[in-house]
Amino acid sequence: MGSKALLLRYLDRFGIIIVVLLMIAVLTYLEPQYFLTFRNFSNILKQIAENAMLSLGMLLVILTAGIDLSVGSVLALAMMCLVMADIVGGWPWWIVVFIGPLVGIAAGLFNGFGLTLLRLPHPFIMTLGTLFAMRGLTNLISGGVPYSGLSDPVRFLGSAQIPLSFLGPGATLPVSAIVVAIAYIGISLFLRRAAVGRHIYAVGGNPNAARVSGINVDRVLLLVYALCGFFAGMGGLLTAGRTNSGFPLAGQGAELDAIAAVIIGGASFFGGRGTVLGVLGGVFIMGLLRNGLNLQNVSPFWQQLLIGFIIILAVWIDVLRRRAAVRT
Amino acid sequence: MENAGTGREAPLLEARNITKYFGAITALDGVNFHLSRGEVLGVVGDNGAGKSTLMKILSGLYVPSEGQIVFDGRPVRFSSPRDARNAGIEMVYQDLALAGNMTIFENIYLGREPGQKFLGLSVVDQKRSREMAQEHLDRLKIHVKSVDQLVEELSGGQQQAVAIARATAFDARVVIMDEPTAALAIKEVGKVLDLISGLKDHGVSIILISHRMDDVFYVCDRVMALFHGRNFADAPLKDTNRNEVIGWIMGTKGHSEAVAHDQVR
Numbered sequence A: 001m002g003s004k005a006l007l008l009r010y011l012d013r014f015g016i017i018i019v020v021l022l023m024i025a026v027l028t029y030l031e032p033q034y035f036l037t038f039r040n041f042s043n044i045l046k047q048i049a050e051n052a053m054l055s056l057g058m059l060l061v062i063l064t065a066g067i068d069l070s071v072g073s074v075l076a077l078a079m080m081c082l083v084m085a086d087i088v089g090g091w092p093w094w095i096v097v098f099i100g101p102l103v104g105i106a107a108g109l110f111n112g113f114g115l116t117l118l119r120l121p122h123p124f125i126m127t128l129g130t131l132f133a134m135r136g137l138t139n140l141i142s143g144g145v146p147y148s149g150l151s152d153p154v155r156f157l158g159s160a161q162i163p164l165s166f167l168g169p170g171a172t173l174p175v176s177a178i179v180v181a182i183a184y185i186g187i188s189l190f191l192r193r194a195a196v197g198r199h200i201y202a203v204g205g206n207p208n209a210a211r212v213s214g215i216n217v218d219r220v221l222l223l224v225y226a227l228c229g230f231f232a233g234m235g236g237l238l239t240a241g242r243t244n245s246g247f248p249l250a251g252q253g254a255e256l257d258a259i260a261a262v263i264i265g266g267a268s269f270f271g272g273r274g275t276v277l278g279v280l281g282g283v284f285i286m287g288l289l290r291n292g293l294n295l296q297n298v299s300p301f302w303q304q305l306l307i308g309f310i311i312i313l314a315v316w317i318d319v320l321r322r323r324a325a326v327r328t
Numbered sequence B: 001m002e003n004a005g006t007g008r009e010a011p012l013l014e015a016r017n018i019t020k021y022f023g024a025i026t027a028l029d030g031v032n033f034h035l036s037r038g039e040v041l042g043v044v045g046d047n048g049a050g051k052s053t054l055m056k057i058l059s060g061l062y063v064p065s066e067g068q069i070v071f072d073g074r075p076v077r078f079s080s081p082r083d084a085r086n087a088g089i090e091m092v093y094q095d096l097a098l099a100g101n102m103t104i105f106e107n108i109y110l111g112r113e114p115g116q117k118f119l120g121l122s123v124v125d126q127k128r129s130r131e132m133a134q135e136h137l138d139r140l141k142i143h144v145k146s147v148d149q150l151v152e153e154l155s156g157g158q159q160q161a162v163a164i165a166r167a168t169a170f171d172a173r174v175v176i177m178d179e180p181t182a183a184l185a186i187k188e189v190g191k192v193l194d195l196i197s198g199l200k201d202h203g204v205s206i207i208l209i210s211h212r213m214d215d216v217f218y219v220c221d222r223v224m225a226l227f228h229g230r231n232f233a234d235a236p237l238k239d240t241n242r243n244e245v246i247g248w249i250m251g252t253k254g255h256s257e258a259v260a261h262d263q264v265r
């Protein structure tokens, strides 16, 4: 019984890596020429960077049994603000690069205050409001039209590539991947080691227990939504860099991708359960799937259908796993 | 320093004239309460009598609408459980208030994690936390397979023990327990009661809310009864008996033995 429980716990934690490796194996088999090249992996890394950012923030929120529907809109707002400051305002780049994350934090705090001060019944409602409001604001400040042609230093994080030509033709390491790596390692340490990180799990597991333990639950929630906004703002900065533009429709529906990655990564929608590694796995599963299906010329419509089933499958596996755990 | 003038030692914890409204509901109406050093006090009363509300006021979760709390001779105002904890008053809640998704040792130190500051962030020393938890559980003679077990994987009695361990992890002077045996299997009840006796031997004052006369008469020194949010009766255990106390719970005094007998479950 003890060893079985231990095995289950390991599967819980590392099972997702096995899934990712399996996918890589299958895709390599289907596309032996191209899939397993460094060029393709550079591409995949570039493509998943934004979802990786949004999903990391979404994990924090979902850990507290919350949800943030506004991340796509916040991404667009942050992107539009920094792009206009750069192109229209001509501000120096070292100010512009902070605008994205700062706008994100502000929007996150807006969500957080709505939840804690106004005591709106569920984060779904507050962030749904923010989803609309921030999209409207994005359209207002941009006049609904896209801008392009950013200055190079502003584009750096989102578009620069570190050449790794010794690994093969076209092999590069996107700087955005380094940003993602730093964020993931940082948040992973934060969640596992910092007292506040543990409090996030406590708030999600039993808010009442957290409260009577002297944890300031409202402050934890504020922090979590602010961080989620921060990562949405970072997503805006990366997207602006990658596309060399700002467009008011950016990030539409991106919140759903982020939620999907978190759930596929094994986090519980009811809070208190989920890991950074799992989310990374979820992001990769979605990224690999899109990449692989694109290489196979499968239409995006089929991709949507598949991702839908994978979400359902992931949650069903979770249900089975939980049931097995109860039996031991 | 005012003194009531009785020869008795001043109580460790005292509440005077406590009233608590929840909207239109009056949960407590002018309740007086006192607890001596090293005493185990049983608090009884029917469902809705106001026991939990009074205890939540003493532990800082609720602020009383009216009335005053005096702890160790000084008037105190607790505006959060943290205040009460800092003063040395801990509570084991009726619903335990444990985070089931977290480990035993994390629950014991939740909100008070040992650790140090790093870049302005308090970082938990998990190794020390584990060791401290293990030592503390050993001291209380609580046996668990591992302090790394998740709380939701434990039995009801073990969870109760963890909740008690948390309440006593930091030299508590008063531990309030709200129906600690209500949800337990018989054989686990004995362990929890022994745990309470053990705490008493360590000089901790204990308030025990219970519906079970066996619990009250096994560990308590004194029993007080609330009825409809008011003080109803109060007596040292040696001056009363089960049937009388059961009568108090139902709001009758004196001539209630026959009635009471029918109600014993």
Ligand SMILES: Nc1ncnc2c1ncn2[C@@H]1O[C@H](COP(=O)(O)OP(=O)(O)OP(=O)(O)O)[C@@H](O)[C@H]1O
Binding pocket: B022, B025, B026, B027, B045, B046, B047, B048, B049, B050, B051, B052, B053, B054
């Ligand atoms: N948070 C609250 N909001 C509104 N009413 C409350 C609240 N807490 C308690 N009450 C009411 O106050 C009264 C006293 O409740 P309390 O929980 O203190 O009773 P109790 O003696 O602990 O009962 P039990 O034995 O069922 O635990 C009840 O009428 C209850 O409905």
Ligand SMILES: [Mg+2]
Binding pocket: B051, B052, B053, B094, B178
């Ligand atoms: Mg109660």
